[in-house]
Amino acid sequence: MSGGGATHAFDWFSIRSWAGSQDRAFEELCFQLRGAAPPGWVTVKTAAPDGGVEWYDKATDGRCHGHQVKFVHDVQRLLPLAGESVAAVGRNRGVRNVVRLTFWVPFDLPDPAHKVKGKPVRGARQRWNDEVAKWKRELPGVGDIDIDLLDGGHLLERLLEPGNEGRQWFFFEQRALGLEWLRERQRVAENIAHDRYTPQHHVALPIASVIDGCALSSTFRARLEACAQDLVDAMPGVPSLARVLPAGLNEAGRAPFNELYAQMSDGVAKATEGALELLSVAREVGPGWMPASAMAAAAAQVARLLSKAQEAGRQMQDVSNEAAHSATTKRPPNGRWTKRSWRQY
Incomplete structure (x- = not known):
């Protein structure tokens, strides 16, 4: 998805409201799609004020992998908001030692490879990389933090994994014909038929x-x-x-x-x-x-x-x-x- 358009069958910006806003719904969805924490680490979900992260995985030695969600349409809106979160994480290093920070966004970053008048076109991906380098140079406590981005395409890949059919329906009201849905429909049909159906009365059909x-x-x-x-x-x-x-x-x-x-x-x-x-x-x-x-x-x-x-x-x-x-x-x-x-x- 690019610039807030629909990704595959999903338009991230058609997500239902949760706890009063689409932003909160998208944050909750991203949290549910997170990967498992490393062995021995614990996952902590935050609420505002959050110190720059929506949730974080914490190791026994105090190192943390933080995650921040930004429900915005493009990189222009992302950069200032992400900068505020990075600055907050840097200020809080003494309390929460975040060594890796991942931003989750509902769009992909254009990354052009052509030139205009002999000069390379600076796309959204390059703008993001340049801004990350600037934060590491200028913001206190940020220089040694690994800053990464998880975009709309990777989010979609996770959402479409088997087992997420319920999330697709809950957040986007899109019915997914998963195995559990089919089993439920079979149970409903069996209950309706009850004792009127027996194997002896079965009629084989081409379907x-x-x-x-x-x-x-x-x-x-x-x-x-x-x-x-x-x-x-x-x-x-x-x-x-x-x-x-x-x-x-x-x-x-x-x-x-x-x-x-x-x-x-x-x-x-x-x-x-x-x-x-x-x-x-x-x-x-x-x-x-x-x-x-x-x-x-x-x-x-x-x-x-x-x-x-x-x-x-x-x-x-x-x-x-x-x-x-x-x-x-x-x-x-x-x-x-x-x-x-x-x-x-």
Whole structure:
């Protein structure tokens, strides 16, 4: 998200109010999305006055990792507010030894790499870096503090992690079809049906197979593997050239026949390789993962190869039939049909 616009499906600035303001809601959301404190450290959440941090993780030796949230639209509004928080943290080093300070913001920082009139364009990222360097030079107690920024894109990544569906709904009123939501809907359906439903009265519907496919259930995966195995088992064998070469075929006819045989055998061989590869992939499909597009493309390729091989086989059969017909058809001694020769034969 850049400059306060929507990030993916979420617009951070549409967050619901909490404790009287959107600012407090965003602060609470960031706190809930925080990472775990290092082993042995404790997390302390503050309230105003907060000494420059919304919460901090504290080690047994007194070192602290502080976190500050700024619900603003862009870097221009961020810098003065962040500067005040950094100054407060520096003043309080004797009481709270913050050695790392992370700012959480609901936007991404533009970072241009082009030049205008031969000079590099100074974007929001560079302005932030320059301001951090200035704070470390000029503000008391700040020189050795690591100052970092966690932007809107990283926040979104955390919010979309499994288990945060309830937070998405609470803060943004966006329903997330997570596993717990689906389980709840199933419980509601079971309660409504009560004793009117029994396994003996179950009616199988086509939609069940669609749901199995969407969920990549064990039943669907077993059926997928069985289909792939059936395809491998159905691959046709290719007889040797000596067995299919027509006995009555003359020398001139053998070259095109051999070419057709090569086309057929090559198509069948490649199609068999494709079917075996499909089977291998089908066996690796697991919950939440299936390369459906790649598998569909591979299956279509197998079908095309078999179609070409089948066409070559039909042409070979035509050549064989013609050769057999020529071998069984009697010719007059001089090779020409006349009324007399017809009477003789």
